[in-house]
Amino acid sequence: MLGHNKSKTVLLSGNEAIARGALEGGVGFVASYPGTPSTGITTNLMRIADRFGMHVEWSTNEKVALEAAVGASWMGIPALCSMKSLGLNVAADFLLNVNLSGTGRGGIVIVVCDDPRGYSSSNEQDSRFYAEAAMIPLLEPSTPQEAKDLVKYALTLSSEKQVPVMIRSTTRLSHSRGVVVTNELTERDWTPLEMIPDDLYNVPTPHLKHRDLLAKLRGIADGFDKSKLNHLEPTGARDFTAICSGVSYMYAREVIERLGLTRRVGILHLTTTHPLPQSIINDTLERCERVLFLEEGSPFIEDATRVLATMLDGKRVTMYGKRSGHIPAYGEMTPDIVKGALQSILGIADDEVEAPSKDILERIDALLVPRPLTFCAGCTHRNAYWALTRIRKRLKGNLIVTGDIGCYSLGVFYHRIMSTMQAMGSGLGTANGIAQLKQFGLKTKTVAVAGDSTFYHACLPALINARHKNLDLTFLILDNSTTAMTGFQSHPGSEAQGESDERVEIADVVRGIGPDHLLIGDAQKVGATTNMLWDAVNKPGLKVVLLRGVCRLERRRQPELTVKKRVFVDPDLCQGVGCRVCVGEFGCFALVWDETEGAAVVDDDICVRCGACIEICPQGAIKEESE
Amino acid sequence: MNTYNIMIAGVGGQGNLQCGAVLADATMEAGLRPVVGETFGASRRGGGVITHLRISEEHRGPLIPQREVDLMLGMEPLEALRASRDFAGQRTMTVMSDMRVETMDTLSGTRAYPSTEEIAACLRDLCGELYVISPAEAMDTLGTSRVLNAYMIGAGFCLGYMPLKRNHIRAALENMRGDTELNIRAFERGIEDAKSLTTRSDD
Numbered sequence: 001m002l003g004h005n006k007s008k009t010v011l012l013s014g015n016e017a018i019a020r021g022a023l024e025g026g027v028g029f030v031a032s033y034p035g036t037p038s039t040g041i042t043t044n045l046m047r048i049a050d051r052f053g054m055h056v057e058w059s060t061n062e063k064v065a066l067e068a069a070v071g072a073s074w075m076g077i078p079a080l081c082s083m084k085s086l087g088l089n090v091a092a093d094f095l096l097n098v099n100l101s102g103t104g105r106g107g108i109v110i111v112v113c114d115d116p117r118g119y120s121s122s123n124e125q126d127s128r129f130y131a132e133a134a135m136i137p138l139l140e141p142s143t144p145q146e147a148k149d150l151v152k153y154a155l156t157l158s159s160e161k162q163v164p165v166m167i168r169s170t171t172r173l174s175h176s177r178g179v180v181v182t183n184e185l186t187e188r189d190w191t192p193l194e195m196i197p198d199d200l201y202n203v204p205t206p207h208l209k210h211r212d213l214l215a216k217l218r219g220i221a222d223g224f225d226k227s228k229l230n231h232l233e234p235t236g237a238r239d240f241t242a243i244c245s246g247v248s249y250m251y252a253r254e255v256i257e258r259l260g261l262t263r264r265v266g267i268l269h270l271t272t273t274h275p276l277p278q279s280i281i282n283d284t285l286e287r288c289e290r291v292l293f294l295e296e297g298s299p300f301i302e303d304a305t306r307v308l309a310t311m312l313d314g315k316r317v318t319m320y321g322k323r324s325g326h327i328p329a330y331g332e333m334t335p336d337i338v339k340g341a342l343q344s345i346l347g348i349a350d351d352e353v354e355a356p357s358k359d360i361l362e363r364i365d366a367l368l369v370p371r372p373l374t375f376c377a378g379c380t381h382r383n384a385y386w387a388l389t390r391i392r393k394r395l396k397g398n399l400i401v402t403g404d405i406g407c408y409s410l411g412v413f414y415h416r417i418m419s420t421m422q423a424m425g426s427g428l429g430t431a432n433g434i435a436q437l438k439q440f441g442l443k444t445k446t447v448a449v450a451g452d453s454t455f456y457h458a459c460l461p462a463l464i465n466a467r468h469k470n471l472d473l474t475f476l477i478l479d480n481s482t483t484a485m486t487g488f489q490s491h492p493g494s495e496a497q498g499e500s501d502e503r504v505e506i507a508d509v510v511r512g513i514g515p516d517h518l519l520i521g522d523a524q525k526v527g528a529t530t531n532m533l534w535d536a537v538n539k540p541g542l543k544v545v546l547l548r549g550v551c552r553l554e555r556r557r558q559p560e561l562t563v564k565k566r567v568f569v570d571p572d573l574c575q576g577v578g579c580r581v582c583v584g585e586f587g588c589f590a591l592v593w594d595e596t597e598g599a600a601v602v603d604d605d606i607c608v609r610c611g612a613c614i615e616i617c618p619q620g621a622i623k624e625e626s627e
Numbered sequence: 628m629n630t631y632n633i634m635i636a637g638v639g640g641q642g643n644l645q646c647g648a649v650l651a652d653a654t655m656e657a658g659l660r661p662v663v664g665e666t667f668g669a670s671r672r673g674g675g676v677i678t679h680l681r682i683s684e685e686h687r688g689p690l691i692p693q694r695e696v697d698l699m700l701g702m703e704p705l706e707a708l709r710a711s712r713d714f715a716g717q718r719t720m721t722v723m724s725d726m727r728v729e730t731m732d733t734l735s736g737t738r739a740y741p742s743t744e745e746i747a748a749c750l751r752d753l754c755g756e757l758y759v760i761s762p763a764e765a766m767d768t769l770g771t772s773r774v775l776n777a778y779m780i781g782a783g784f785c786l787g788y789m790p791l792k793r794n795h796i797r798a799a800l801e802n803m804r805g806d807t808e809l810n811i812r813a814f815e816r817g818i819e820d821a822k823s824l825t826t827r828s829d830d
Contacts, residue, residue: 009655011651011652011655011661119666143686145686172664172688172689172690173689175664175665175666175689176662176663176664176665176689177647177648177651177661177662177663177665178660178661178662178663178686178689179655179660179661179686247688247689250686250687250688250689251688251690253688254630254687254688254692255692258692334690334692335688335690335691335692336692336693339692353692353693353694353695353716353718354694354716354717355694356694356716356753360749360752360753361712363749363752364708364711364712364749364753365712367705367708367741367745367746367749368705368708368709368712369705369730369732369733369738369740369741370730370732371638371673371674371675371705371706371709371730371731372673372674372730372731373673373674374673374731376673580735580736583734583735583736584735584736584737587731587735589673589729589731589734591734592729592734593734593735593736595736
């Protein structure tokens with residue numbers, strides 16, 4: 001859908017539109033690390049990479065991705081690096097240096113997809129402050145069409161000014177679809193420069209590089225000031241103006257129209273939100289009495305505008321937003337929040353919509369059974385955590401499990417076996433601190449969990465630290481050979497590798513670091529896994545347990561690998577309601593409680609026939625059908 | 628025209644997102660502008676999925692404002708109730724499938740799955756109109772519940788007031804990946820089954 005040559009009207013998601021913009025902008029080099037809601041950008045470009053002669057890769061982490069992309073830009077190749085909000089934290093160290101050094105003539109666009117409300121994230125950070133910290137231009141599209149057009153614009157701007165240009169999307173743009181008119185694709189030429197440009201470092205005078213960057217930024221601000229990317233609707237400002245960016249602009253337009261306020265409330269739509277276009281903002285503030293800030297995340301535009309306002313002579317404008325409490329300072333923006341704020345500030349009612357009674361909502365709440373995320377039927381992560389719950393029991397609770405980012409993060413919900421979950425690699429990092437406390441008398445055993453893709457992304461420094469400090473801990477790697485959470489992207493250890501890629505196996509890397517014990521097991525075998533982990537936890541020293549598992553979603557795409565024999569519960573052996581270990585504790589949702597029989601049954605439609613539950617039934621009532 | 632808002636509520640794996648894609652494509656066929664907002668998070672791991680579809684003459688935001696849903700397609704009773712709680716109102720017609728997808732709590736017997744009648748009673752009070760449809764027999768005949776989404780589009784098309792024509796949706800189903808013929812049969816069967824729930828005639 002993305003690879004057509006012509007100008008066409010098509011339906012694209014925000015992420016697809018960004019990918020199309022990259023193609024139209026002549027991008028030759030794309031590097032990223034998967035993370036919802038950004039993943040689709042690179043996935044889409046990867047599909048058409050060969051056809052257009054682009055290089056598109058999943059790098060080991062966001063920092064490497066950005067470094068690789070900038071390397072290409074230095075050598076004259078237009079480059080794109082997309083990531084989720086949290087990924088920019090990883091890449092920030094490099095970003096806050098290369099902004100000063102310069103990015104060459106190729107051009108580098110960083111697309112960062114924030115996730116307000118944290119639908120697929122462990123925080124809801126607003127990444128725009130990185131644009132301010134790095135003193136680089138920032139663009140915020142509000143529709144898929146704008147997203148596409150801005151990528152092209154950003155590539156040109158970056159190439160011209162030789163600074164990274166950041167585009168900020170949010171979940172509601174990346175994961176929404178709208179009509180986009182595409183442009184024709186132009187000829188592309190990706191001949192790298194023969195030699196790297198001069199002066200790509202900041203020492204010994206980073207302060208002078210800083211001075212030069214600020215001058216560059218002033219030039220960019222002048223351009224933004226004249227840019228049609230920011231506009232006031234209608235041009236003659238009302239005495240009340242909503243200042244918006246991103247999808248909030250779409251909500252504002254709709255709500256203002258819906259409440260019949262088009263004659264009372266104007267809209268200032270900002271796309272270039274760093275550096276802020278001062279003239280159009282000053283102009284707006286001069287002409288109106290009140291403004292309302294509508295933006296997703298932190299009060300970023302709001303704060304900058306409040307600062308600008310202090311420099312206006314005499315004029316006092318009343319400002320509403322997150323600072324004033326009229327807009328919640330957490331969660332995602334919705335049309336209802338916009339409506340509520342306008343109604344409360346302007347003192348108007350909505351006659352069209354009637355809120356449901358408290359009584360009906362209470363009746364509904366009483367019926368709503370939650371639907372928490374769970375491991376898939378047959379997921380081997382469940383087996384590993386089940387084993388850890390058995391070990392915790394045997395240790396009378398004296399087991400600390402620190403966790404990490406991936407599908408296996410669901411371990412925090414699985415009998416609360418996993419106690420922590422922060423950044424990529426932090427499970428092992430924090431375990432370094434906890435295990436070190438043995439010298440102060442801590443007796444509790446420590447296990448750190450990480451997945452395979454996470455291992456490459458961020459676990460190596462912590463593993464080396466653990467070796468170097470001679471820590472007594474168990475590092476459990478749940479290896480299902482794919483980046484499962486984000487949709488099965490390959491990584492250096494994946495079984496299937498691209499033609500020109502070389503596989504880097506986890507076991508080889510671990511052996512190089514040299515733990516006291518490296519144990520390799522099969523997570524499909526619950527009993528053996530439990531024994532191996534028990535053995536590891538009780539051995540002194542640094543133990544690495546590499547559990548080979550299977551992603552059932554990935555395997556479903558390869559049905560020939562599924563075990564063929566049916567698994568069933570023998571009703572004569574099932575101990576019924578007094579036991580319930582399978583449905584109540586193991587909790588694979590292919591195991592269903594049959595109220596009338598008073599026994600567990602296997603749901604054949606859901607069961608993947610992995611046989612893991614056969615081992616966990618204390619009565620041996622779960623069986624594999626014989627041929 | 629006013630924006631026509633369709634919300635599709637279901638569970639990961641039910642083809643909720645494809646349902647939105649087909650209706651968006653049909654909207655394009657009708658010469659209107661669709662906007663689809665998808666809320667799936669980590670839905671593949673058994674969570675709920677909500678799709679917001681706005682049909683309009685201009686570009687709209689990706690979220691339907693609360694109580695402004697015109698047609699709620701409930702692919703699953705509990706999820707239809709959950710989405711309706713936050714988004715449905717007097718303007719809403721809900722068309723709900725009575726085929727359940729159990730939750731961890733209902734499977735393990737920790738909590739009871741509410742009866743269809745209890746759910747319907749709440750929805751009747753909350754929404755302008757409610758139709759409960761039973762796709763089980765149709766799914767049996769068609770041989771797979773993977774076409775529940777096409778079936779529900781048919782039911783919604785028949786009962787609701789989508790600004791789309793039957794041929795727009797058929798054309799969109801033809802563009803869809805998978806078994807086109809089966810999807811179209813499911814769509815037509817959805818229309819047929821829905822007709823028996825109402826005295827109104829369709830196009």
